[in-house]
Amino acid sequence: MRIDPEKLKLYLVTDRRFNPDPLVEQVRRAIAGGVTCIQVREKNTSTGEFVELAAELLKLCREQKVPLIINDRIDIALAIEADGVHLGRSDMPIALARKLMGDRYIIGATASTIAEAQAAEASGADYLGVGAVVATATKADHSQVIGLDGLAKVCKSVSIPCVGIAGIDQTNAKAVRQTGAAGIAVVSAILAADDQQAAASQLRTAIENL
Amino acid sequence: MRIDPEKLKLYLVTDRRFNPDPLVEQVRRAIAGGVTCIQVREKNTSTGEFVELAAELLKLCREQKVPLIINDRIDIALAIEADGVHLGRSDMPIALARKLMGDRYIIGATASTIAEAQAAEASGADYLGVGAVVATATKADHSQVIGLDGLAKVCKSVSIPCVGIAGIDQTNAKAVRQTGAAGIAVVSAILAADDQQAAASQLRTAIENL
DSSP: OOSOGGGGSEEEEOOTTSOOSOHHHHHHHHHHHTOOEEEEOOSSOOHHHHHHHHHHHHHHHHHHTOOEEEESOHHHHHHHTOSEEEEOTTSOOHHHHHHHHOSSSEEEEEESSHHHHHHHHHHTOSEEEEOOSSOOSSOOTTOOOOHHHHHHHHHHHOSSOEEEESSOOTTTHHHHHTTTOSEEEESHHHHTSSSHHHHHHHHHHHHHOO | OOSOGGGGSEEEEOOTTSOOSOHHHHHHHHHHHTOOEEEEOOSSOOHHHHHHHHHHHHHHHHHHTOOEEEESOHHHHHHHTOSEEEEOTTSOOHHHHHHHHOSSSEEEEEESSHHHHHHHHHHTOSEEEEEOSSOOSSOOTTOOOOHHHHHHHHHHHOSSOEEEESSOOTTTHHHHHTTTOSEEEESHHHHTSSSHHHHHHHHHHHHHOO
């Protein structure tokens, strides 16, 4: 297993639009609050700048023993030797990514249905981001809303760990974990909070006491 | 030498904004008119779509024995096994790209000055795109305007072949080649033409008769 399911417990996907502070500082607060995995997602950043940002985050993540996953960009992951990539539906096909990256890297994929989840597992995905759990304003990879029931069904259909994604916050974090998901993925629930560390800590507490 | 300088003679950088026809059809016309190298440049395309587009172009380029270079994206170049990448100033550092890609791939870089050109050569670039030769509305990688004199000086300063870029058209193509450049890189001079094949053919004729 390339990723310890415990590391998927509280999974943060980055988005620099919520807070003007340097991303590395925001991630530092999130990890201090209890985040267990970081996925860096940049959609309008040059490759050169992305390499620099990701390298800076990797240094922090290695110090904190938190895996760093790069959204979409295999070139960035290979360049900085990150822990893995997360591939959405419009990114590189999983099997092709596996061929380019070899066995060492974690590959995560996105799924909304049992069919998608099983296809991703068969293609070599190590974990799945499954949703949308709740409708949300943050982009959720164009996923349909599947609810807690849908999440529970997808989790049961595969042997790789699943993380619930989209619309997860303090009010539903515990319920999401109780579906059988290895963890919860959040964006704004931490990054839009006035106190990012406290927000992470409260989410972590909510999912620890099932 | 990873690239035959003859293949740099008439170098087309793609831009889908000039013509609504499928890019593969536009490239087919350009090659029929005499284009000797294709650089595919996509800035707002998903990775999945870029892989498909590049694979389709590679099939055509291989049939026509024209090298296919991918702008910026090493992941795309590796995924489809293109001939190489072209790295602008905001893309991945050349030495890092060379490390990821190995010796087989062509790596081109952008330069405006002798210092930049020599640094790129020392870092492992196989050829240079040098400009801006003329001020232009098409994006020229934020290059300063160096004119024909600047181009001639940069060409003389390195041992790798150089291609003049930006603002090159039928009126100045011959003069650009006479600076000592291995070729000319064009975008709108072919892609914005009503008859793309004829435009390519006229440019090719202009640079054949020095």
